Amino acid sequence: MSTATLPQGLTLGSVHVDTPVVLAPMAGITNAAYRRLCAEQGAGLYVCEMITSRGLVEGDETTKAMLVFDELESVRSVQLYGTDPAYVGRAAEILCADYGVAHIDLNFGCPVPKVTRKGGGGALPWKRGLLGEILTAAVAAATPYDVPVTMKTRKGLDDDHLTFLDAGRIAQETGTAAIALHGRTVAQSYSGQADWDAIAELVAHVDIPVLGNGDIWEAGDAIRMVEQTGAAGVVVGRGCLGRPWLFRDLAAAFAGERVATLPSLGEVRAVMRRHAELLCEHMGEQRGCKEFRKHVSWYLKGFRAGGTLRHSLALVDSLAALDGLLAELDPDEPFPVAELGTPRGRQGSPRSRVVLPEGWLDDTDGSDWRVREDANETTGG
Structure with a gap:
């Protein structure tokens, strides 16, 4: 193709x-x-x-x-x-x-x-x-x-x-x-x-x-x-x-x-600020900033930002505090090209066996099988 x-x-x-x-x-x-x-x-x-x-x-x-x-x-x-x-x-x-x-x-x-x-x-x-x-x-x-x-x-x-x-x-x-x-x-x-x-x-x-x-x-x-x-x-x-x-x-x-698209740290910084802003608009500032924390390490992966600054960003609790911390990032630092093509997020190890209900593999029909899932269960695909 x-x-x-x-x-x-x-x-x-x-x-x-x-x-x-x-x-x-x-x-x-x-x-x-x-x-x-x-x-x-x-x-x-x-x-x-x-x-x-x-x-x-x-x-x-x-x-x-x-x-x-x-x-x-x-x-x-x-x-x-x-x-x-x-x-x-x-x-x-x-x-x-x-x-x-x-x-x-x-x-x-x-x-x-x-x-x-x-x-x-x-x-x-x-x-x-x-x-x-x-x-x-x-x-x-x-x-x-x-x-x-x-x-x-x-x-x-x-x-x-x-x-x-x-x-x-x-x-x-x-x-x-x-x-x-x-x-x-x-x-x-x-x-x-x-x-x-x-x-x-x-x-x-x-x-x-x-x-x-x-x-x-x-x-x-x-x-x-x-x-x-x-x-x-x-x-x-x-x-x-x-x-x-x-x-x-x-x-x-x-x-x-x-x-x-190889954004400088300054451009990444702008996206981080926009992300936090949108979270705060939808969730309120306190919860929005808390939700933003999990994204910090992904945004800064491969950049030289120091451990103290990263730690502070991962504890940010207001947009004003975020602005002050983002200002400490070097806007001219180039994108770390070594990170291109590398896995991000969870990887883990393969499982020796898949956890299944008892007798699950006995037949492939299962039309009578019923499971009552938890009402607020969350998963990933």
Whole structure:
């Protein structure tokens, strides 16, 4: 695939975005402020933090508090987690009818043990019957509102229990608009290297759009993934941590333009200030500054900022204090090019075994399996 044949946009049913890039939902990260920050950098689809279907249906206040959208967020996209078709269907209807959501993504990729031990997240596609029922319920609920439903999954539980090809077939059969594949198994979690060959295999296996996920650290990685796999677009997660301008690079790359975003520390400083400002607008200054702290190390990764200053930034409690600390950063320090192409965020080690409900592997139907997820459970994909 040459640059001339790169996808110039992404169409998911009634939703079209100019750049075939999706911001992966990340717990505690992709709130309304961060989505706005990324959208200011470049075009794409920006997905809200994942919420639980049961929490939404039962009116859990923590869940409802996560469903906040920026005033300029014209395309509201939410990732939904659930293991019960009835809950998922009702939650999808609520999102469409009460929150004006334009796109719903279903999480079948989370590798966190507290989720997989209940049969949720990346464990659920092993139960093909249950997967089909959940997708059918969500699509049926969203269709009257002309809202596309997509799903995200992984290769499988481990190398001996792969599920992605069956998941793709079931997604297509149930009217799901697209499927995103993270090229790792649940056992791998975020360790090792993503298997882009599996993404290509899924592209060849289904007729619906396939989005590739895993190891996209720079815009060039996204182009290589699409060229190698034939994917309709990419899903970006950890690669944008502390680097929201990655979306500007991605928009340029898919448009065939030169990508050269190597911001000086002064430019990074300005983005940090904007991020904190948006958080404070949405959450109030005290909570907004507290939320901002977790991003400091990602923004300053590779820069020479001293340990004392980093520590103070990680304890910032007001915008005035932040301004004083940011002023201490050398605005002329160049971007640390050694950081280009390197992993960001959590990596960890592969797990020796995936934690599953007792008897989970005994059959692949699971249409009678029901798990009552916690109302305010949060996960990552």
